[in-house]
Amino acid sequence: MTPLPAPAEPEWFSTWFDSPYYHLLYHDRNQAEAQAFLDTLLTRLHPKPQARLLDFACGKGRHSIYLSERGYDVTGIDLSAESIAAARRHAHQHLHFAVHDMREPLPFGPFDFIFNLFTSFGYFQHESENVLALRNATAALRPGGKLVIDFLNTERTVRELVAHEQKTVNGITFQLRRHLDRDFIVKEIDFRTADSQEMHFEERVRALSRERFEEYFLLAGLRLVDVLGDYQLRPYDEASSPRMIFILKK
The missing domain is CATH 3.40.50.150 (Vaccinia Virus protein VP39)
Incomplete structure (x- = not known):
């Protein structure tokens, strides 16, 4: 290969x-x-x-x-x-x-x-x-x-995808947004750290x-x-x- x-x-x-x-x-x-x-x-x-x-x-x-x-x-x-x-x-x-x-x-x-x-x-x-x-x-x-x-x-997950969710842990509030991007289920994760830094991460799992x-x-x-x-x-x-x-x- x-x-x-x-x-x-x-x-x-x-x-x-x-x-x-x-x-x-x-x-x-x-x-x-x-x-x-x-x-x-x-x-x-x-x-x-x-x-x-x-x-x-x-x-x-x-x-x-x-x-x-x-x-x-x-x-x-x-x-x-x-x-x-x-x-x-x-x-x-x-x-x-x-x-x-x-x-x-x-x-x-x-x-x-x-x-x-x-x-x-x-x-x-x-x-x-x-x-x-x-x-x-x-x-x-x-x-x-x-x-x-x-x-x-995958079939059920895509059908029941929660578009937006908020979760607060140890004083940090995570904004979670989910959507489909071509063949991937994407979760975008945004939050502000204790010292006020804006952070962004993603999770991408192929919708197999x-x-x-x-x-x-x-x-x-x-x-x-x-x-x-x-x-x-x-x-x-x-x-x-x-x-x-x-x-x-x-």
Whole structure:
């Protein structure tokens, strides 16, 4: 594959995810819900006790840490150096973290299971980069290994898009505006810091349909095993499911 040209300016996720305001805005993410989801997922997948797991775009490692507490050998990777620095405070012999761009081949593995959770996919400008990331994940899986991708249900999300929302955290008021920009769901984030600096960030997630994902999986050499619709792993329904969770096999 021909290398892609370097972006003319920093990609949105390389600046926003390293910002302390990202972690402030999302400080109240539901840890109990995340752990219950992982418990349900592990019951369904039943990894062997010695299984090696990869958290593919791990952020500060909340999923990795819990998977490690369940007794598995876990590696977490993320592009954000700030997030990995925070995650590494929890590292130990069976819990490892590394700064890594999923578009680059993984220097470690193989893994029995790879998890890409909480809509940590579809950020890239070029669709070929999404396929490249999936190919790298496939290469890092053992034969017969499984990849789980937890993505938003694009059809419902677009239909129910909230155009404007205001959220105040620790005295900082975030103005959140959402819209579609070609193939991307965009969230614009504007706020004023404590010292009166005007700040602007964006989040851009490609509005990927199930059909487009299936094209990616074919190109990456992955077989679709199941599509689930929520964190209780009920069947996926395009009209009503909040999530689109793919279970794939190498």
